[in-house]
Amino acid sequence: MALCAVAGIKKRIWRFFLAQIHRMCYSRPVFHLFARVSSMTTMEKSGSKKNTWLDFLSGNRLAIYTLIALAFLTLIGAIIPQRGPGLTEHQYHTLVESGGLWAFANRLGLLDIFWSPWFIGTFVILILNMVLCTWIRFKRVLKSRTPKDLVPNDALMNTMRFKIPFNTKKSVEGAVRQLIRIRNEKSENGVTWLYSESGDSRRFGAIVTHIGILVAAVGALLGIVLGVNGVMMIGEGEAEDQVHYSVGNSGFSLPFSVRCDDFTVEYYEDDNLPKMFRSDLTFVPKDGSAPQQQTVEVNKPGKFGKYRFFQSTYGTFPAQVTIKIRGSDDNKLLATVKATPNRPMKLPGDAGMFALADVSPNQFNSGLAVLVVEGLENADPTEFWIFQDNADFDKSRGGRFIYELADMNQGSSYTGLQVAWNPGVNIVWLGSGLTMLGILLAFFVRHRRILVRIEGDRVMIGGRHSLGAEESLEFVNEFVKKLGKQSTDR
Amino acid sequence: MITFIKEMLASLQSGAVADAAIGFFDLSFILFIISTICYLTFLLRRKNGIWLVGFSSLCVGIATMTTALILRWIAAGWEHPPWSNLYESLVFFSWGLIISYVVVELRYRVKVVGAFIVPIVMIAMGIASLSGNKDITPLMPALQSLWLHFHVFSAAIGYAMFIVAFGFAILFLFRDKLPMPWFHAASAAFNVLAIIAVTRGQVFLMRFPLIKGVVQGGHVYKSRVPGTDPVQFHEVEIQGMGLFMLIILALFVVSGVISFLAAKNGEGKSERNSFFAFLFPVILFFLALAQLSAKSGDLPGFFLSLNIYSFALLAFSWFFSVVSVMLHVGGESLREHLPEAKVLDKLTYKSIMVAFPILFFVIVSGAIWANEAWGRYWGWDPKETASLVTWIVYLIYLHMRITKGWMGRPTAYIAIIGFASVVFTYLGVNLVISGLHSYATG
Numbered sequence: 001m002a003l004c005a006v007a008g009i010k011k012r013i014w015r016f017f018l019a020q021i022h023r024m025c026y027s028r029p030v031f032h033l034f035a036r037v038s039s040m041t042t043m044e045k046s047g048s049k050k051n052t053w054l055d056f057l058s059g060n061r062l063a064i065y066t067l068i069a070l071a072f073l074t075l076i077g078a079i080i081p082q083r084g085p086g087l088t089e090h091q092y093h094t095l096v097e098s099g100g101l102w103a104f105a106n107r108l109g110l111l112d113i114f115w116s117p118w119f120i121g122t123f124v125i126l127i128l129n130m131v132l133c134t135w136i137r138f139k140r141v142l143k144s145r146t147p148k149d150l151v152p153n154d155a156l157m158n159t160m161r162f163k164i165p166f167n168t169k170k171s172v173e174g175a176v177r178q179l180i181r182i183r184n185e186k187s188e189n190g191v192t193w194l195y196s197e198s199g200d201s202r203r204f205g206a207i208v209t210h211i212g213i214l215v216a217a218v219g220a221l222l223g224i225v226l227g228v229n230g231v232m233m234i235g236e237g238e239a240e241d242q243v244h245y246s247v248g249n250s251g252f253s254l255p256f257s258v259r260c261d262d263f264t265v266e267y268y269e270d271d272n273l274p275k276m277f278r279s280d281l282t283f284v285p286k287d288g289s290a291p292q293q294q295t296v297e298v299n300k301p302g303k304f305g306k307y308r309f310f311q312s313t314y315g316t317f318p319a320q321v322t323i324k325i326r327g328s329d330d331n332k333l334l335a336t337v338k339a340t341p342n343r344p345m346k347l348p349g350d351a352g353m354f355a356l357a358d359v360s361p362n363q364f365n366s367g368l369a370v371l372v373v374e375g376l377e378n379a380d381p382t383e384f385w386i387f388q389d390n391a392d393f394d395k396s397r398g399g400r401f402i403y404e405l406a407d408m409n410q411g412s413s414y415t416g417l418q419v420a421w422n423p424g425v426n427i428v429w430l431g432s433g434l435t436m437l438g439i440l441l442a443f444f445v446r447h448r449r450i451l452v453r454i455e456g457d458r459v460m461i462g463g464r465h466s467l468g469a470e471e472s473l474e475f476v477n478e479f480v481k482k483l484g485k486q487s488t489d490r
Numbered sequence: 491m492i493t494f495i496k497e498m499l500a501s502l503q504s505g506a507v508a509d510a511a512i513g514f515f516d517l518s519f520i521l522f523i524i525s526t527i528c529y530l531t532f533l534l535r536r537k538n539g540i541w542l543v544g545f546s547s548l549c550v551g552i553a554t555m556t557t558a559l560i561l562r563w564i565a566a567g568w569e570h571p572p573w574s575n576l577y578e579s580l581v582f583f584s585w586g587l588i589i590s591y592v593v594v595e596l597r598y599r600v601k602v603v604g605a606f607i608v609p610i611v612m613i614a615m616g617i618a619s620l621s622g623n624k625d626i627t628p629l630m631p632a633l634q635s636l637w638l639h640f641h642v643f644s645a646a647i648g649y650a651m652f653i654v655a656f657g658f659a660i661l662f663l664f665r666d667k668l669p670m671p672w673f674h675a676a677s678a679a680f681n682v683l684a685i686i687a688v689t690r691g692q693v694f695l696m697r698f699p700l701i702k703g704v705v706q707g708g709h710v711y712k713s714r715v716p717g718t719d720p721v722q723f724h725e726v727e728i729q730g731m732g733l734f735m736l737i738i739l740a741l742f743v744v745s746g747v748i749s750f751l752a753a754k755n756g757e758g759k760s761e762r763n764s765f766f767a768f769l770f771p772v773i774l775f776f777l778a779l780a781q782l783s784a785k786s787g788d789l790p791g792f793f794l795s796l797n798i799y800s801f802a803l804l805a806f807s808w809f810f811s812v813v814s815v816m817l818h819v820g821g822e823s824l825r826e827h828l829p830e831a832k833v834l835d836k837l838t839y840k841s842i843m844v845a846f847p848i849l850f851f852v853i854v855s856g857a858i859w860a861n862e863a864w865g866r867y868w869g870w871d872p873k874e875t876a877s878l879v880t881w882i883v884y885l886i887y888l889h890m891r892i893t894k895g896w897m898g899r900p901t902a903y904i905a906i907i908g909f910a911s912v913v914f915t916y917l918g919v920n921l922v923i924s925g926l927h928s929y930a931t932g
Contacts, residue, residue, distance in 0.1 A: 060893045064886055071882040078875040078919065085870045114870055220868075229866060268628040276631055298631035299863050310865040311631075420865035428867060432854045439847045468836065 058132035066126040073122060077113040080105065084246065087111070127217060134210040141203055147183035152193030157451055160462030161472035164480055167457045168487065175486035176452050179479070194452040202466055205442025209435050216431025222424030228252065229422070234260040235317055235414045239284065243419045254419070256285040256305065261293075263314060263415040277311050279415040296417065306421050313416030321356055321370055322407040328400055336406070341370075347401065352376040357383060359408070366390065372403055448475060507565040508626055514558030515581060519615045521551035522584075526612045529604040533816040536827055541601050548588060548608065555585050566626045573642045575627055580618035583916070584611045586646035587653060594654055598837060600829060605813065606657030613805040617917070620798050637859035641852060648848035649912050652884075655841035656909035659902040662834035664817055665825055666899060670761055673814040674768040675749035677807075678742045681775065684807040685739050688800040693736055731782065738778055741771035765818050772811045779804070802917055835898060838905050839891060846884050853877055876915040883908045 056062060083092045092111065095102040102111070109116030150156060157163065173192060176182075180196040187193070230243035230251055239259035244251040262280040267273065276297060283304040284291040294302040294309075302309040318340045325335045325348060334348040344355040354374045363369035367389040375381040386394050388405045395402055447466035452459065461483075463476035528544025559582065562572040573582040591607045594600075629638075664673075685693060745767040752760035817824070828834065856874065857867040868874060887904040890896040 060889050064889050064893065064896075067882055067886045067889065071879055071886065074875055074879045074882060077870060078872050078879060082870055086872070273628055274631060275628065276634075299635045301862065301865065308865060310863065312864065418865040422866070425861060425867060429858070432850075432857075436847065436850060436854070439850060443843045443847065470833065470836065 054132065054136075057129060058136050059129075060133075062129050063126065063133070066122055066129060069122045070119075070126065073113055073116075073119045076110060077119075080110055080113070082114070083112045127214065130210050130214060134207055134214070137207050137210075141207065144203070147195065147197045147200070150184055150195060152184055152186045152195045152451060152453075156195070157453060157460065157462050159464070160449065160451055161464045161469060162476045163460060163462040164476055165458065165460045166480075168459055169457065170487035172452070172454055172459050172483065172487055174488065175483055178486055179482055180450060190455060192452075192454040194454070196450045197448070199445045199447040199466070202441055202445040202447040205438050205440075205445070207438070208441060209438030212431045212434030212436070212438055214431070215434055216428045219424035219427030219429075219431055222427060223422040224424075227420070227422035227424060229418070229420045231312065232258065232417050232419055233315075233317075233414045234258060234279075234281075234417065235412045236260055236263050237412070241286075254305075254307065255287075256283050258283055258304075258309070258417070260415050263413055265314070277314060277415075279311055279417065281309065281417075308420050310418040310420065311415070312418040314413065315416065316413050319359060320409050321359070321405065323356075323370075323372075324404040324406045326402040326404065328395070328398070328402050331402070334401070347374075347376070350377075351400065352379075354403075360385075363387070368405070368408060370405055370408075374399070374401070376400065446471075450476075450479060507561050511558045511561035511565060514554045514561065515615075516619075518551040518555040518558065519612075519619065521547045521554065522588075522608060522612045522615060525551065525604075526608045529608045530812060530816055533602060533605050533813075533820045533824060536602075536824070544604065544608070545595075545601075548592065548604075552585070552588055552592065555581070555588070559585060562626065570629050570633075571639055571643075573646070574629055574633055574638065577618050579642060579646075580614050582642070583646045583649060584614045584618070587611050587614070587650040590647065590650040590654055594837075594841070600658075600661075600834075600837065602824070602828060603654070603657040603661055605816065606660055607654060609809045609812075610653055613802065613809060616805060617798055617802055620801055632863055635859055635862065637855055637862070641855045641859060644848050644855070645852045648845045648852055649916055651841050651845035651848065652880075652908060652912045655838050655845065655905050658834050658838040658841060659905035659909075660813070661828060662831055662838060662902050663899065665828045665834055666831040666902075667825070668899065669753045670814075670818050671749040671753035671764040673817060674764050675746050675753060677810040677814040678746035678749060678768055678771075680810050681771075681807045682739060682742045682746065684803040685735065685742070688803050689735075693732070693739055731778065734774075734778055734781075738771050738774050741774065745771055769815060772815060775811070776808075779808075799917065802913075806913075831898075835902070838902065842884060842887060842905065842908075846881075846888065849877070849881055849884070853881060873915070873919045876911075876919045880908065880911040880915050883911045 081087050083089075087095065095111070096106045097103075105111055109118060113119055173194070176194050181198075182194050183197050184195040185193060228243070228245075230245045232240055232243050234240045237260065239257045241254045241257040242251055243254060259282040260279055261282055264276075264278045264280075265274055266276040266278070268275045279296045280293065281296055281302060282291050282293050292304060294304065296302040296309050296311050298311045301311075321339050321341070323337045323339055324333060325337065326332060327334055337345055339345050339356050341356045341359055344353045346352075347354055352375050354372055356370045357373045358371035360369050360371070361367075363385055366387050369385045369387045371383055371385055373381055373383045382399070384394070384397055386403045386405045388408070391404050394404065447464075449464045451462045453462075461476060461480055463472055463479060465471040465475045525544045525547040528540050528547070532540050532544060559572045562578070566572065572578045587607065588611055591604065591611075595604065745764070748767040749764040752764035829837075853874075856877075860869065860874075861867040883904065887901055887908060890901050890904060
């Protein structure tokens with residue numbers, strides 16, 4: 001009972017809401033600026049109220065309004081840098097935390113407009129409109145008659161856009177049959193009707209286009225929901241199975257590991273411009289089956305399992321320094337730390353922090369050295385050099401810890417791969433193909449009809465061309481001219 | 491014979507061939523300037539002689555330009571077609587636009603529309619000659635794909651047909667007796683925006699952004715969008731022109747208001763007032779531009795040193811001003827010379843009908859290519875997004891055209907907005923917003 005009441009209220013709210021939109025679209029002067037002829041005509045035609053709603057929701061006007069809104073939203077997305085394609089995660093967070101206008105824009109969803117409720121809402125309305133419109137058109141096309149069902153008569157003649165009546169002593173019928181393929185004919189009471197039609201597949205143009213866009217949208221949705229897309233950085237000679245999403249911090253692991261055997265950059269001979277980036281990869285499945293080698297280049301992706309691998313970037317990992325830390329009192333090894341320069345590390349026993357502020361290959365002519373900055377609890381930070389060739393050097397400093405530079409490996413180069421699996425991509429291509437087909441059908445197939453009425457000497461030729469009045473006129477005139485040449489004397 | 495030609499070509503240094511190509515480009519540029527003058531004069535005096543000079547220099551221009559493109563292709567060792575950086579893309583686009591225009595003119599015999607197309611070709615060639623790098627650059631890895639050929643070629647043709655549609659749309663509005671003050675108001679508004687944008691709001695200071703590296707002593711200005719890479723603008727300050735320019739700006743604003751009011755009221759006398767209110771600042775503006783190049787001092791020519799998008803803005807404001815003046819002067823006799831409004835509307839529609847599927851193909855081929863190169867078919871890159879905006883704008887056009895009451899003028903406005911959108915997609919995105927297509931900035 002309560003549920004019923006809730007449903008009733010909901011329905012009422014919904015109706016009120018719809019009525020407001022309806023009023024806005026039909027009676028606000030703002031919209032009349034565009035709509036010179038009031039759309040009341042469509043309302044009157046369809047009688048009952050229910051139908052009017054369907055007319056509006058499936059109509060051209062709603063399509064145009066939503067398209068205008070969509071164009072504006074998309075334009076914003078082209079101008080304001082967007083999270084992901086225009087702004088990296090770091091840039092995005094800096095901007096948003098900087099407050100002011102950027103934070104406000106973010107609140108409105110302008111920095112991620114294609115995932116904002118504005119964009120998605122508008123798009124959903126457009127899809128709804130398209131589905132309804134296509135369904136109605138489809139029903140109409142199913143109902144409409146094929147040339148065989150048409151009865152050639154005066155009523156049909158009246159639907160022709162342009163008509164030429166003339167008298168002739170010549171025999172026209174044979175010539176007409178030679179010139180056009182007759183799809184339907186009738187002969188009664190001394191009147192002969194000949195009907196020809198070509199290009200009626202044009203009627204499917206709009207339907208196929210719309211279905212194509214819907215199919216592509218389904219494919220896109222499938223890709224968004226099921227597909228994965230991320231990056232992995234693999235050092236030369238190393239193997240990796242973790243993929244990081246480009247937005248957010250999470251990722252996933254692959255059911256196999258990818259080893260980068262070699263990464264190569266080739267340059268053009270005379271310029272110093274890169275010609276080719278290539279990664280030699282080995283895919284090693286975790287279930288123990290045979291590994292597989294592949295080469296990935298820009299524009300030449302590799303594929304293993306369902307995932308595709310794209311050469312996207314490359315770079316060098318930062319250098320890594322191995323530091324041994326001993327206690328100064330008993331010279332006992334407390335920790336072996338692998339540190340990257342400029343990144344603070346914890347000292348053993350929560351005694352404080354230290355960082356490597358500088359790396360020098362030949363400091364004071366004494367070989368490889370690093371500059372250590374030590375920050376003990378309750379003490380001012382101190383900085384000092386330690387040397388690889390002189391392990392005992394730091395003992396003389398007399399600090400709480402003794403640092404020893406044990407090893408340093410230069411940063412190795414890595415390859416940056418884009419990893420993608422998109423189950424919807426072929427559906428998107430199918431949809432695009434259908435859309436293209438539909439556009440071509442609607443634009444370039446010309447739906448042409450010719451109806452010839454012959455009654456003794458009196459001939460009437462009517463024609464209709466899908467492009468419009470001028471083309472109909474041209475089409476019929478052309479036909480009559482050809483007919484004059486073809487006709488033979490009786 | 492063929493082997494002989496091959497040997498001969500091989501013996502020529504590729505540098506010499508490239509230089510010859512640039513020579514041919516310059517020659518065609520001059521021919522297009524002549525043709526522009528002829529077509530604009532043809533708006534005023536419809537003498538067949540004038541048209542013939544314009545049309546024939548256009549045809550010779552096509553020949554020299556085709557030669558130039560082929561030479562450039564040869565100079566690149568047939569490795570990549572001559573459309574792989576901004577310079578080449580602009581030149582190729584001009585070529586496509588001219589070819590499309592000549593085909594349309596021969597087919598539909600509307601000579602007047604050339605006044606709207608040929609100046610745009612001239613502007614495009616002008617931007618091309620300003621774009622820094624005219625050398626044949628080797629293809630970077632992302633561009634090494636078969637899709638490059640189809641993608642760029644069809645883009646040039648598609649954009650060209652949209653611009654032809656724009657020409658027809660303007661003529662339609664003129665033939666449909668849209669009050670002339672609307673044209674003046676629109677041009678005045680564009681001029682105001684262009685002046686403000688080129689000086690980046692500091693009209694009085696007269697600071698103009700320049701191509702990188704032209705001026706050593708110029709100011710360096712960085713973009714202020716936090717979190718993005720700073721973009722450097724090199725600019726020059728021209729002394730003693732600020733007040734003059736400010737007055738011109740004010741006059742354009744006044745002219746815009748007068749034209750707007752006149753357009754609301756209609757009728758003869760106010761139309762003339764709006765014309766003179768518009769003509770006066772236009773003349774002053776041209777004088778100011780001439781003065782600017784005279785005062786630019788040690789620059790190797792003011793307009794030749796301007797940054798590309800400033801040049802494009804100034805060139806388009808020149809184009810819109812000249813065309814609105816010419817249309818007004820052409821007046822009733824020009825109107826009667828034109829085909830009926832209905833025919834012009836149909837021609838706009840037909841041009842868009844050709845361009846629309848081509849644009850769709852450009853977008854889809856780009857998506858297929860992106861899927862091969864980057865692992866995603868759509869990434870909301872600014873260029874992709876802008877092309878989607880253009881596509882949606884023309885979708886609106888197509889839907890409006892079959893809606894009762896929205897045919898005619900509203901659709902013509904959309905065709906004009908579509909033109910702006912095409913220019914934004916083609917140039918604006920490359921020059922102002924950086925993205926994955928930024929390799930095309932030359």
